[in-house]
Amino acid sequence: MSWRWFRGALAVLVVGGLAACADTTDGDDLPTVGAIYGAVFRQLDLPGGEDGEAAIVYVVERNEQPLSLDQQVEVIQELEDDFDVRFVDEIEAAAEVGEDGSIGPPLDGSLVAVGPAKAAEDDDDLVIVRAEIMSSADVTDAWQFSLRGVDEVQVVDSTETEPELLVLTATP
Amino acid sequence: MTDAGTDTATDSRPAGVGPLRRLDHWLFGRGRIAALTRVHTIHSAAESCLVISLAGSIFFSVSPDAARPRVLLFLSLTIAPFLLVAPLLDPVVRRLRGGLTGTIVLTFLVRAVLAVAIAQQLRTLLLFPLVFITLVTAKAYSISRNAAVPSLVDDSDELVEANARISRTATISGAVAASAAVALFSVASAQATLILAAVIYVAGAAVSTRLGRIAGPGPAGEQIALVELDQPEVNDAVVDMMALRAAAGFALFQFGFSLRSAGEPAWVLGALIGGNSVGAFIGTFVAPWLRRHRPERFMFTAVLLTSAGAATIGGLFFGRFTLIAAIVVLGGCVSIGRRALDATIQAQAPDARTAGVYARIETRLELAWVVAACVAVGIRVASWVGALVLAAFLGGAAIVHVVRTSRHAEAATHEAPLGARLLRRAELLANHGFHDEALVIATAVADGRLTGANDDEATVARAARDAIDRARNAARPAPPP
Numbered sequence: 326m327s328w329r330w331f332r333g334a335l336a337v338l339v340v341g342g343l344a345a346c347a348d349t350t351d352g353d354d355l356p357t358v359g360a361i362y363g364a365v366f367r368q369l370d371l372p373g374g375e376d377g378e379a380a381i382v383y384v385v386e387r388n389e390q391p392l393s394l395d396q397q398v399e400v401i402q403e404l405e406d407d408f409d410v411r412f413v414d415e416i417e418a419a420a421e422v423g424e425d426g427s428i429g430p431p432l433d434g435s436l437v438a439v440g441p442a443k444a445a446e447d448d449d450d451l452v453i454v455r456a457e458i459m460s461s462a463d464v465t466d467a468w469q470f471s472l473r474g475v476d477e478v479q480v481v482d483s484t485e486t487e488p489e490l491l492v493l494t495a496t497p
Numbered sequence: 498m499t500d501a502g503t504d505t506a507t508d509s510r511p512a513g514v515g516p517l518r519r520l521d522h523w524l525f526g527r528g529r530i531a532a533l534t535r536v537h538t539i540h541s542a543a544e545s546c547l548v549i550s551l552a553g554s555i556f557f558s559v560s561p562d563a564a565r566p567r568v569l570l571f572l573s574l575t576i577a578p579f580l581l582v583a584p585l586l587d588p589v590v591r592r593l594r595g596g597l598t599g600t601i602v603l604t605f606l607v608r609a610v611l612a613v614a615i616a617q618q619l620r621t622l623l624l625f626p627l628v629f630i631t632l633v634t635a636k637a638y639s640i641s642r643n644a645a646v647p648s649l650v651d652d653s654d655e656l657v658e659a660n661a662r663i664s665r666t667a668t669i670s671g672a673v674a675a676s677a678a679v680a681l682f683s684v685a686s687a688q689a690t691l692i693l694a695a696v697i698y699v700a701g702a703a704v705s706t707r708l709g710r711i712a713g714p715g716p717a718g719e720q721i722a723l724v725e726l727d728q729p730e731v732n733d734a735v736v737d738m739m740a741l742r743a744a745a746g747f748a749l750f751q752f753g754f755s756l757r758s759a760g761e762p763a764w765v766l767g768a769l770i771g772g773n774s775v776g777a778f779i780g781t782f783v784a785p786w787l788r789r790h791r792p793e794r795f796m797f798t799a800v801l802l803t804s805a806g807a808a809t810i811g812g813l814f815f816g817r818f819t820l821i822a823a824i825v826v827l828g829g830c831v832s833i834g835r836r837a838l839d840a841t842i843q844a845q846a847p848d849a850r851t852a853g854v855y856a857r858i859e860t861r862l863e864l865a866w867v868v869a870a871c872v873a874v875g876i877r878v879a880s881w882v883g884a885l886v887l888a889a890f891l892g893g894a895a896i897v898h899v900v901r902t903s904r905h906a907e908a909a910t911h912e913a914p915l916g917a918r919l920l921r922r923a924e925l926l927a928n929h930g931f932h933d934e935a936l937v938i939a940t941a942v943a944d945g946r947l948t949g950a951n952d953d954e955a956t957v958a959r960a961a962r963d964a965i966d967r968a969r970n971a972a973r974p975a976p977p978p
Binding site: 354360369386391393394397398401402409410411412414415417418419461 | 560620621759
């Protein structure tokens, strides 16, 4: 094995590794993703766990720009005391699929989707975020929350809206 | 520290031994190899605890797609030590005080520390680098352990049986430890399971010291081993085994990710890992039977075709049961392939019982595993597609195997001239740093033209290359006038 070949292979690995590590970061003005999820989860009034164990919450990643690994870990750690947060790539990975093809919430926890956080157009300190929860078979509740604060984030307003994230896209 | 003599004295007691001693012999064997079998049995138990504990880690909380780039990064980084270690392992092992024993003890201790560190970082991002350092040390242990086996068997004819026994006993201890680990995980925590793993690793380090010094032969013996190993039969067997190891690495990571993406429960993944062990266990019984009836070459043909067939069925008729069945078959085929490789080396290269030479083969096998694992993480396909990719790879490997072995069989009927064979030997020795010997052989081929004495190693290496080139030119038939 020649040294030149080894150096070439190592260079490819380093470049590949750096590319793989490149994460998207939030803007400086927005609160951390952990703080946003914390505020939203408290507002959703999710059911608690049984026998003193944290309640399982499946979070479906259906955004164009999904959370990076670091952000997911931040959310998990932020909510660890109350919830056992488990991120999944597809609704079917967590939802209960009936024999007739109907989709229902998981038997062992809740199914939630949270959209990307955006600054409000008329107020830079206000953050708008969509959150949805599958409450029963083929029924999903969706809200648009307005959040304020950077370190301690509070929901200041909520509006019920049409579900978008927890809707199965039709496949041919 | 127990030496070989103590074990031999114990084992040479008259017949009529009790059932416990018979069980001990069946599980661990006799002589110096028994100590290594015990070491690997302990390692396997600790490994089971470590794997079970990861069920409580952040791996199972983040989404598979988010984890892919990081896993790929660390798997790629796992390749680097192999590229670095492969050429250096031999001299390092030779110079390291305690040789392979020292390496094995060191890997046990490092893994004990890593198990404690993982217990602290189960729910943080630090888990990723820690687990992949664990993977690197696992591979280093695997290379060292496999490289030590030929030096510890009393007779090279025992190599196949010794490796089969080590694998069989380790599977039993792994299964028993896994049951205990699951129970501990349920009643206590993942951290408790990791602490248990650390304690077992420390015990393993203590037991490893009883292996004594596993010394390799001098450079002269190594040259013979190198020449013996550079035969078509041995090379073919190594390539076939690399394909099987690659298939195992691909399967673990492909199904680990795709099953999680599909929302399959953790027990399915556990069943796959268990199925692989069951297959390996069955393989240790099937391999000796197969070897009694068929040559090693056929064993490789059979396992490559069988595993390709099983993966095809697993992909076309995809379901939990068919996939688990395919993995059981793959585990068995990898196990049988390993026995076939050992048998080939045993038959074709009886002098290759040196740590360094064997370690190079092991390094290639582990490298194949890691590269295939990288491919599995890199491609994002459903489980049934992954099974078909696996089938295509194994089918391709089977075709290459059949073509290559039949070509070699044909070539064997037309033996190469002596000059060409000597040149090949000179080249092989030069490639492995034995420049003086290469120089002598090559100049002998070139009709005794000597290059003269040389001072430093680089000059000798250059002179050896020049001599090989000159010898090759001299051996070429003269052009027609």
